[in-house]
Amino acid sequence: MKINILVAEIGSTTTVVNAFDGIFNGRPKFLGQGQAPTSVLEGDVNIGLKGAIESLKENLGVDNIEYDELIATSSAAGGLRMTVHGLVYDMTVRAAKEAALGAGANIKQITAGRLRRTDIKKLKEINPNIILIAGGVDYGERDTAIDNAEKIADLDLDVPIIYAGNIENQEEIKEIFKDSKNKLYVVENVYPKIDQLNIEPTRKVIQEVFEEHIIHAPGMTKVRSMVTGPIIPTPGAVMLSSKLLKEEIGDLVTIDVGGATTDVHSVTEGSEEVNRILISPEPTAKRTVEGDLGAYVSMKNVVERIGIEELSKRLNISEEQVNKLIENHKPIPENDMEKRFVEELALEATITAVDRHAGHFRHLYGPGGKKTVAEGKDLTNVKYIVGTGGALTRLPNRVKIMKKIAESNKGNDLYPNKEAKILVDNMYIMASLGVLSKKYPESAVMLMKESLKID
Incomplete structure (x- = not known):
């Protein structure tokens, strides 16, 4: 059976595969669904994915399925681990947190002000998938974000960094991470003015970083090779x-x-x-x-x-x-x-x-x-x-x-x-x-x- 698009949803307990046809001609149709237990504990989420496809075949009453595109979502193995570091909790930190959660991240650490030794220790233990640095309204306080960026760069972690703070710091932040392992993404300030949130640019970049960098569950490398579109x-x-x-x-x-x-x-x-x-x-x-x-x-x-x-x-x-x-x-x-x-x-x-x-x-x-x-x-x-x-x-x-x-x-x-x-x-x-x-x-x-x- 030939199908336009399969969408795999790899969850913490269940993997679901949905089949859609008529996507390319403007007459979309949901054909059916298959599901199986997610196989994180077996060390390979592909087992759960294949089980869900077998379940889909059974539900559709077919022996074979071919598809034009396979795209996916995933929350297996705890999802996207992020740490967020800003200036004042009720302002830039909260704005950064909103952007991260809206993108589907799981926030494992939030800090306000300059990073302390205990903060750095916890950050290393978390081993995040992405680190988000914010702080300061545009043309406001600069030093906290710069100090935090320098401390994070010194950790030598191979983790993508998103900077979404005071725009006056952007060139300095680029200089700090110039020779580090970290891939740096510089976006608009999440809190450019008092009482103004600007979270969509950061939210969008977090999802892009996830797609480009994150293999966050056993077997996801194999899934990436099967998937023709975004995860x-x-x-x-x-x-x-x-x-x-x-x-x-x-x-x-x-x-x-x-x-x-x-x-x-x-x-x-x-x-x-x-x-x-x-x-x-x-x-x-x-x-x-x-x-x-x-x-x-x-x-x-x-x-x-x-x-x-x-x-x-x-x-x-x-x-x-x-x-x-x-x-x-x-x-x-x-x-x-x-x-x-x-x-x-x-x-x-x-x-x-x-x-x-x-x-x-x-x-x-x-x-x-x-x-x-x-x-x-x-x-x-x-x-x-x-x-x-x-x-x-x-x-x-x-x-x-x-x-x-x-x-x-x-x-x-x-x-x-x-x-x-x-x-x-x-x-x-x-x-x-x-x-x-x-x-x-x-x-x-x-x-x-x-x-x-x-x-």
Whole structure:
């Protein structure tokens, strides 16, 4: 069977392969999907990829598959490890962090001010895939970023460096890394003026660096040789889809409860009312990743948050039976009780992740009396809540889980309201369409609307 494009999504627990046809003639069609456990532990993610292709053949009822293009997303082996080093946490460091997370990176270290010996020690232990240096508004403070760049250059690490700080430092930074092993990328300042974020140029470069430099899981070298197009981080692909979808239907938040993490992507400017009292700026497109919230790898953390006794009540079974579910937990639930168990995990992960992502109202008291301010990301203008990932596309009560977001608002949270419409990525193809959109945006939009059942 000849197929236009295969998209491989290599996750931390599952590898999914999606088949698309009609991409080249403007009549895109989703043909089917195959999946298999990701084989990081076997030392070669190719095993999982081949297993997913075999699963696809079986689902399509064919003996052989040929394809014109193979593109991929990956979050296996912890994804893209980054460290971020800026000047003031609430300004340049936070802006750099937003850019990194939006591109699909996992932030392993954040520092503000000059790097200390303990910071340098931790940086070496992390062995990041990319180092991002920021600091200083344009034509403002210069010395901190220069000092940090010199210390990082002295480490002699073979790691790409992105500089996204004060533009006055650009020539100096180039000079510092001129003879080092590091490939240097100089981009526009992520925080050029007070209260102004400029994260898109950095976000774009992070994804380009990932493609060019990162082989971040066993066997990825072989995958790279098979892939004819781009490989981008899976969360970055979901963000691309979310941004594309926002242009079509309006403000939205996309939630992905995975095996290891729960990611929340929001694309909204927020409401005028909240923006007037917002303490500090927020990006239009924001991503947060919660490494302690997942339905498989991070399952025990979520169970701990809920409590065995509470789970016993919710599932209407004994605590002993709950412990058996935990002990025998699988990447993909099979029977009804296992699905109900994962639904409770997904509910806790969803509500907690949205709470961490969203902003809140705060009341300040001073000589003039009480003043209300807003802090963090405003989701009150969101028109759609989109569920993607295994849990929120496959569980029987996925819509109920997402409806609980608005219901859990304590009154001072900047959550989506109850009128927000729930959309489900029924075909589980949102990440695949993100990477597909880099070359075929129109086809990606058409397929996205079909998966979400939007007319």
